[in-house]
Amino acid sequence: MKSITKSIPMIVTLLACFFLLVPIIQSVLAGLTVNYFRGLSSGLTLSWIGKVWALYSGSIFLSIWLALACLACTLVLGVPAAYALARNPGRASRILEEFISLPLAIPGLALALALLQLYGTYQGFRMHWSFILVGHVLYTLPFMVRSVLSVLAAIDLKTLEEGAASLGADPARRFIDIVVPNALPGILAGALTVVTLSIGEFNLTWMLHTPLMKTLPVGLADSYASMRLEVASAYTLVFFVMIVPLLMAMQWASARAQRIMQ
Amino acid sequence: MTPRQFVMLCLLPLGVFTLAFLAIPLGRLILASGEGDAGWAIYLQILQTPRYLTTLMQTVVVSLAVTGAALAISTTAGLFLVRNRFFGRQALLSILTLPLAFPGVVVGFMIILLGGRQGLVNAVTPGHVVFAYSVFGLFLGYLYFSIPRVLLTVMAAAEKIDPALEEAARTLGAPPHRIVIDVLLPALAPALIAAGAIAFATAMGAFGTAFTLATDIDVLPMVIYTEFTLSANIAMASALSVVLGLVTWILLLIARSLSGDTVAVGG
Numbered sequence: 001m002k003s004i005t006k007s008i009p010m011i012v013t014l015l016a017c018f019f020l021l022v023p024i025i026q027s028v029l030a031g032l033t034v035n036y037f038r039g040l041s042s043g044l045t046l047s048w049i050g051k052v053w054a055l056y057s058g059s060i061f062l063s064i065w066l067a068l069a070c071l072a073c074t075l076v077l078g079v080p081a082a083y084a085l086a087r088n089p090g091r092a093s094r095i096l097e098e099f100i101s102l103p104l105a106i107p108g109l110a111l112a113l114a115l116l117q118l119y120g121t122y123q124g125f126r127m128h129w130s131f132i133l134v135g136h137v138l139y140t141l142p143f144m145v146r147s148v149l150s151v152l153a154a155i156d157l158k159t160l161e162e163g164a165a166s167l168g169a170d171p172a173r174r175f176i177d178i179v180v181p182n183a184l185p186g187i188l189a190g191a192l193t194v195v196t197l198s199i200g201e202f203n204l205t206w207m208l209h210t211p212l213m214k215t216l217p218v219g220l221a222d223s224y225a226s227m228r229l230e231v232a233s234a235y236t237l238v239f240f241v242m243i244v245p246l247l248m249a250m251q252w253a254s255a256r257a258q259r260i261m262q
Numbered sequence: 263m264t265p266r267q268f269v270m271l272c273l274l275p276l277g278v279f280t281l282a283f284l285a286i287p288l289g290r291l292i293l294a295s296g297e298g299d300a301g302w303a304i305y306l307q308i309l310q311t312p313r314y315l316t317t318l319m320q321t322v323v324v325s326l327a328v329t330g331a332a333l334a335i336s337t338t339a340g341l342f343l344v345r346n347r348f349f350g351r352q353a354l355l356s357i358l359t360l361p362l363a364f365p366g367v368v369v370g371f372m373i374i375l376l377g378g379r380q381g382l383v384n385a386v387t388p389g390h391v392v393f394a395y396s397v398f399g400l401f402l403g404y405l406y407f408s409i410p411r412v413l414l415t416v417m418a419a420a421e422k423i424d425p426a427l428e429e430a431a432r433t434l435g436a437p438p439h440r441i442v443i444d445v446l447l448p449a450l451a452p453a454l455i456a457a458g459a460i461a462f463a464t465a466m467g468a469f470g471t472a473f474t475l476a477t478d479i480d481v482l483p484m485v486i487y488t489e490f491t492l493s494a495n496i497a498m499a500s501a502l503s504v505v506l507g508l509v510t511w512i513l514l515l516i517a518r519s520l521s522g523d524t525v526a527v528g529g
Contacts, residue, residue, distance in 0.1 A: 081276035099280065100276065100280055100284070102288075104514070105510050107510060109503065111287075117496070141276075202470045220368060236371060247359075
């Protein structure tokens, strides 16, 4: 009896792993099998991957481009803002941080509706990739700000800056020579989070995209609805190959930033 | 330039962006909800129209069920992984956090592979077992992306529990289940409430999974989507969005006040 109650946590853990892992393995296999319904005995092939490339390479490149543009925007908007918030800890800063974090709490669908109603009539903007970019920046910005802010809050910024100021460095110089180097672990963790989330973003993008502007996840939804299982699986496999290394790098960088803060 | 001016300059780009693409659009959304034929009574209409009310109830029930299941599974697995060091532990942990980066559509596809018409369960069991497109399929999909989020919150809290507390209880003769009830769960309570709020809010707002499973069951995000795209009922879509956004925001505010951080909301 004792051994059974003792092994329950292990069994639950393993079952949860199976539940999460089995469909991933299925999708990898289906993307590489000649005919999924006849099983592995029909042979392995890369032709489905080739078909995905022919059909969807445009959406893959658009997603990579959007992720990089999103990273640039969150760096420019987020890093200086995190510094300002770290220099003025107080009620106003808390409220501002809480407000820019709203896109984490409000479902992407609601945010997309809000953007569409305000800017949807400006056709030039509506049809441009920067419209999707706005959504991605909105959603990823709080991650960058918080990641940088938590690192800056853990170091004695004031003393460092006073030291530099006494040597004659002006505020801009201090930001570049003192703040940015010290915040680098947080910037790196934030950057990897931003890229990972941008590449996988669907809820906002689905509402904001146009037929000519399909991102990777929008293409995935498209393939799930209209392609045979092998093509959908091969496309999912391509997505996994892109996202899993990013996720691992992101977790590594976040753990590293946490260690440095202690 | 004084340091004070420089700090303000640092905030300026973020301020402009947030005003233009967050504050004003959200304000517009709230106004748009009152611009229908019903005016502001549209919020009353949500409660009086059976279709919306059933949807609301259905979404809450599924989300509650997912929250309960994810808490039970992830707390058990999280405590197991925190207290045991063994070969392959890191691999198990990686598997359990993998879905963090999956969009809701991919999670939906995972459930189709498990329980769809051509799914694994239908293939290995005699008879016709298809559950991907039912409430149960939706439940499994939400569970799929909730397990990692709850797990990370629980594990972060469990690592901070002083092992001496448990040892003290053991030397005083407490059986294992009493240790769990009297020592571990009270110590984990804030983290569990926070993780529960995150799981519930994420499930309430999840769109991609329901969209892929294209189920007949109405959940709130799907109804918002159809009101907007098919019925072109902008006011109702806006009003439902405001209700949904308020609910998830308040829940995550509670979660944040109880534990340090929120895990990415997606799905």
